[in-house]
Amino acid sequence: MQKLKVLKTPKEWAKLRLEILSGGQSIGFVPTMGALHVGHLELVKASLDQCDFTIVSIFINPTQFNNPKDFETYPKTLEKDLALLDENGVHAAFVPNTETMYPTSTEMTLSFGKLEKVLEGKQRPGHFSGVGLVVSKLFNIIKPQVAFFGQKDLQQIAVIKRLVADLSFQVDISVVPTKREADGLACSSRNVRLSPSERKIALVLFKSLSKAKSELLAGENWFAVRQAVESDFQNILSTELEYFELVHPESFALYSSFDPNQKSSLCVAANVGDVRLIDNLPVID
Ligand code: AMP
Secondary structure (H helix, E strand, O other), X not given: OOOOEEEOOHHHHHHHHHHHHHOOOOEEEEEEOOOOOHHHHHHHHHHHHHOOEEEEEEOOOHHHOOOHHHHHHOOOOHHHHHHHHHHOOOOEEEOOOHHHHOOOOOOOOOOOHHHHOOHHHHHOOOXXXXXXXXXXXXXXXXXXXXXXXXXXXXXXXXXXXXXXXXXXXXXXXXXXXXXXXXXXXEXXXXXXXXXXXXXXXXXXXXXXXXXXXXXXXXXXXXXXXXXXXXXXXXXXXXXXXXXXEEEOOOOOOEOOOOOOOOOEEEEEEEEEOOEEEEEEEXXXX
């Protein structure tokens, strides 16, 4: 028997939320775009551990897609997702439609300053504005005590933290480490779009991050390390490297050299066939 409560409107949730709060329970929130995988379930587990009541949203947010084809082809598996949430002990799912989330066409945009100028911000103009908008809407609707985000989208975490600080959202942000497949490929909803041969090729993202990390820690020069990664990608058919950068994991300032005394993360984005994948690895935490 399904115990998961499926809510489609903010009103339905508002009613249930009052009941939860009157029982003195804390609310943990996991925002997703569905096509759920074990990576999402790590966020669910963290919420179930830390909070009394866990609500997961599933909404493919049109305003964060700068590429219409990416939006159209984004995998949609709602029934399966709801069954998975139920099996994993989630208490509620919020599954609004686009009219509910965007009753009128939106004029508002958000800008995240320097974060817009590098990596995902630079490659996907308007993406973080869309993320900021939908996460603001969801925070205002769900009003959780804690919200859970994956380290897999490292720059998104910096954006969300900025949003919470600048707009004074009363929510704690909890960051969950990246869940990987057995061979190291970061779990992603987009992985299902890879053909079997592309799935093998996609491992180049994690391999190049790991190789670059050990080379940097062994004292090799950052530009030489990056050049080697660029030529690795050039030698593999069906891949196109968008960026491979060493950054400060919170400010996203780009480093031009490696300093073992400064926090740093390696970030990569690449197309494998026509599937765009991103990944990152901390070098110095
Ligand atoms: P998405 O449905 O892709 O928007 O992702 C929803 C949340 O799940 C985001 O906070 C992601 O960072 C997180 N997430 C996606 N993939 C992973 C993963 N492999 N490990 C941990 N968290 C993830």
